[in-house]
Amino acid sequence: MPSSAGPSIDTITEGGRVTQVGEGQEAEESVPPVMTFGAPTAGEILAERYELVEHINNDSAGRLVWRGVDVVLRRPVAVVLRYPGGDSATEMLQAAVAASRVIHPNLVGVYDAIDEAERAYVVREWVDGQSLREMVADGPLDPGRATAIGNAAASALAAVHATGMVHGNMHPGTVMISQEGRVVLADARTDGADSRENDVRAVGGILYFALTGHWPHAEAPLRGATAGHGRAAIPDGVRDASGAIAAPRQVRAGVPAYLDDLTMDLLDAGIAPPPSDVLAAELGRLDIPIEEEPYPEPAGPLRFAAETGDEPSPLASVGGRKVAIGIAGLLAVALVGLLIGISALGGDDDPLQTEPVARPSSSAPASGAAPAAATRKLSVSDVRIIDPDSKLRDELGGAERVTDGDQDKGWDTDTYTQPNFGNRKSGMGVWIDLGEEHTVKSVQVSLSATGASAQLFAGKTDPPSTSAGDKLLFTSYRTNPVGQPFEEHDGTTMTFNGFDADAKYRFLLFWLTALPSNDRGYQVGVLEITVQGS
Template sequence: MTQVGEGQDADESTPPVMTFGAPQTGEILAERYELVQHINNDSAGRLVWRGVDVVLRRPVAVVMRYPGGDSATEMLQAAVAASRVVHPNLAGVYDAIDEAERAYVVREWVDGRSLRDLVADGPLDTWRATAVGNAIASALAAVHATGMVHGNVHPGTVMISDDGRVVLADARTDGADSQETDVRAVGGVLYYALTGHWPHTEAPLRGATAGHGRAAIADAVRDANGVLAAPRQVRAGVPAYLDDLTMDLLDTNVAPPSSDVLAAELARLDVPAEDDYLDNSGPLRFAAEPGEEPSPLAAAGGRKVALGIAGLLAVALIGLLIGISTLGDNDDDPQTDPVAAPSTSAPVSEEPPTPKIRNLKISNARIIDPDSRNRSEVRDAEKVFDGDRDEGWSTETYPRSNFGGLKRGMGVWIDLGGEHTVKSVQVNLSTPGASAELLTGTIDGPSDKAGDEQVLTAYLKSRIGQPFEEHDGTTMTFNGFDADQKYRYLLFWITELPSNGNGFKVGVQEITVQGS
């Protein structure tokens, strides 16, 4: 289960966090909210905790910042404003408290995954992406109707609950935010949902990723002039009207619609009746009622489709006339029998189908430890791909984060058993705070110190994406793979260990590779 804030990294402008007032597991805030588990920190240095309302006995999310006072004013004001808007696609805000040494907001806990994590498994199909876009636009329409701005729409703040509900959380505004930037952010969310790439040149809007965390969300494809590739150029099968709408929202030269108009337009798109991806308790539907006027925005794409269909019909008519003429000239020739003659025309296909993304099987794994003395830590590598996150491989405990100054690092080498197109690698760790990177190579050295040194030396020449530095989450996702390259061997290389209270140690619980 994830919440907004998971895997998000603080940017360089984030002020240092004070330790006075730091929360503890089991602590009860305001004599009501018990802290159960620290989930992560978001980009503003706020702590995200899973908690329990001991009065109402319901799960809650506690977003905390310390110290409180003036430094937490914006967070508390945004929470108070958000609490005034009730909408099925907005995370409910229950409480906002300033205790001077710390301040915290208590909001709805959403059992599910962020859009960021969901798309890490592969882009959404067209209708699900449209459904997500409609839900977010509907939530923004409710916010904007009060004159307020959300100011924090990105894949990390869009949650998909286990029951299919789409929830926008964590409003955070400043003077640079406007209702227009909120609406344009929906274009970014649509682009990301459809392609798995972030369309902005900067890191995803405040809170998604920054610095080394950008490895978790792939940058968009651009040409030599930096022009953004349209979704249809990145992925086959995206309808023209949705492609046009997404690109218009991202184009600062095109005036965006208001959030309520955008929500209505997305609601008109015809989602298959059997697709119950979204909770239908929201105020807007996805399938148009019989007799409804076609969408003005969809009509633009619809005209393009209609012209294309008209062109195909014209070609078919000409072909039919030629065929009739030919038959008239060859009545006695059995070779021209339209029933007996096989068709030589190939089906029209605009783009080749997108290869299906799936979990790739890891055939072998071993621990790479070139600076070892007794090889005591090279056991249990098979546990990193056994499907059980409760068991994994772990380092020993060291006195300092740099392996006590004794090693350059340690890693897990995996063999996919053959060459594959790889989309992403997800590594689940036992403890947040580790620094690591993903490497690749083409050699498989022997399982000894010399072989480990050979592998490390060769693989350090080929990094995948950007490294994670003191990552504040327990999941690292690497997406920087070359779509035109095949991969077989990968090396997850750990350079800094997190503290476990008694020293420095980390466990690799599970490694998942996705590709085709």
């Protein structure tokens, strides 16, 4: 009986020849098709609906890949046939049905999965385009294009992960770009043999490759690949004498610092990656129309928490990549679009299984190590403005807008004649109560303008909201700074780290020490404060 399915199919244009499998999956000419009799012929119609038009190639399992036409809906399709059907095709068909439940525009669609005993076949969407590997062969991509591709890949992963499955096979040959610019993730394993964490780390590999033209995971073997196919043919990343990978900014000019940091954090086995939906949300925030304006260079990217005491990498950029931590507490919004899924092309037993996911070889946790607690956005129980040097105390309103999730509204200081609050205050800030003690990974503060100076403190007391109470609070908190202060910061986002992984925190104080200038004087707005932890 026909049944809907959802693995993915890719297309690659190679000198006028189109392949419908991910790179590294096309079989050598010496690999015979798995067939016992009755080779299909052009013009044959399967299931009284799918007409075979042209034999494209065979995949690494020997399955035959054909370009076809759905004669009912009059649309092009790809047909992957396996001989024989029956028990030998059970896993292929079951995996196709399972993957079809994933609906996302960045996953190739599957239309049918049919077993006719003597043969079985999966009917999929036909996509014209090229792989990321082929695209980068002409040179590394600009940061806007690379970010857009990374965003699409992370969004596809978020959809796959939401079903409880993993992709397990992301690399430059399974990330496809159609002629219309649509980014498609293909050749998923979906067998649960890999992990969501490795899927997310693979996005770092995709970003690194798109930005540099080098693959950072040469140590990860390409199962079933031969010279000239898949990861085996991709240049290894630039490394130092110890084997450490160079950051994208060290390989080529023009890579924004925050995109460099994000990519290297994803590749760092010592830094826990965020969930795929959070990563997709951040890449979506950074993503801009590619051809409209120069790529911005804001400071304060999404960062992931490093263990306290980690030594910075010898290749880390100035300022220390590993010391900045935190994950934006955004959730990716699921896109509703084409009824599409994930490819069933792959290994002999599992049609969705092709190659292991791209990942650092050291990404697996040490034997016996407890899994890290999931990092999430922490809720805020109370928030107020701390202004110990004010007699009027007329700048306390609007504190609740700092943690309401709206980046367009926040709390604003008054306008002063000098950056140091008109030489009348040592500073003022925003106090946050998390309601109970938590392990905190990072605090990210979004400001309305660049040029501000600020610090973050932690404390144990909650004095009353009076001038005396604020003075007592600041006096006790200032002895416990968190991370490094920002001085005349050239971005609008400040990310604080340096939290003790073994300590618990409830009360935090974001403290402004200098204001940026505008056309009226010196003033800033605190638009949003996000606390990440567990």
